[in-house]
Amino acid sequence: MKILVLGGSVLVGRHIVEAALAAGHEVTLFNRGRTHVELFPEVEKLRGDRDSRVGEGLTALRGRRWDAVIDVNGYVPRIVRDSAELLAEAVDHYVYVSTISVYGSPLPPHSAETAPLETMDDPTSEDVPAHYGALKALCERAAEDALPGRTLSLRLGLVSGAHDPTDRVTYWVWRMAQGGEIFAPASPESPFQTIDARDIADFTLLALRRRVTGVMNIVGPTVSWATWMDACRTVSQSDAAVAWVDDPAFLEAEHPAEPRQYGAYPMFVPPEAGSWWTVSSSKAQAVGLTHRPVEETVRAVYEWLAVRPADLPWKAGLTPEQERALLEKWHAHGT
Secondary structure (H helix, E strand, O other): OEEEEEOOOOHHHHHHHHHHHHOOOEEEEEEOOOOOOOOOOOOEEEEOOOOOOOOOOOHHHOOOOOOEEEEOOOOOHHHHHHHHHHHOOOOOEEEEEEEHHHEOOOEOOOOOOOOOEOOOOOOOOOOHHHHHHHHHHHHHHHHHHHOOOOEEEEEEOOEEOOOOOOOOOHHHHHHHHHOOEEEEOOOOOOEEEOEEHHHHHHHHHHHHHHOOOEEEEEOOOEEEHHHHHHHHHHHHOOOOEEEEOOOHHHHHHOOOOOOOOOOOOOOOOOHHHEOOOOOOOHHHHHHOOOOOOHHHHHHHHHHHHOOOOOOOOOOOOOOHHHHHHHHHHHHHHOO
């Protein structure tokens, strides 16, 4: 199969390209060539910008044909619409990588694809940080409008795996490996849900082979925080103890003043936001989505930590100083 990937150099796209090449598919990458340009030297690389207003824009895609396109990095409806319309006669199948952030809050427990979507007052806004979920929902619509009946939108949950640029899941694997007492913003029974990037890649290729269309949640199995932390402990052979801080009022009141980009409490969801870690993937599972065992996901992250650049700044989690201060306050709070 000839596959065009828009993006393909970061977490999800990178794993999809690796899986496609391993399966013998012919892959073409289209991106700006700014991130991990050393990857996939054997693959055809077309340079350009998703924004047709910038430089040569999408010119490199004109006059070509592929069996399918996987749109990994579309965040603005106008830009997705331009790509989808240009490729409508060049591909048979358009896979758009979306997110469960398209759903509005509070999200009900065990939500399926029919849950209400996030909306925005000004649909012309392109402020992605402010309207991430609503814009992704509009991107789904733009792709489907350009290729009606030939589009599949994959609504991803929180992704874990090697090369994660957010550290939201990676932090917990790393923190367990450090030992000592861990500040965990949950109870042992609280839900923990993450999808292995390799499972996303496997399902994406399956969906291409079967020409699956529509909208599907692609999320990991819901396990307990205790199950996740035990898996981290087993893989890293850690003797760490966990301080379970299941007190939203305390967490809000004592939240560090300068959290990292993706949060001081990775995976914590305030009660008013709803049940973001119990989203249902039963629709995708009926098609063939499978999940690796939790320990296998943890092991992939743990092994990547061994080669993660030591000077790479952490994007999520507490600093050691913040954690010590919080633990002291928590233990004093409980006395």
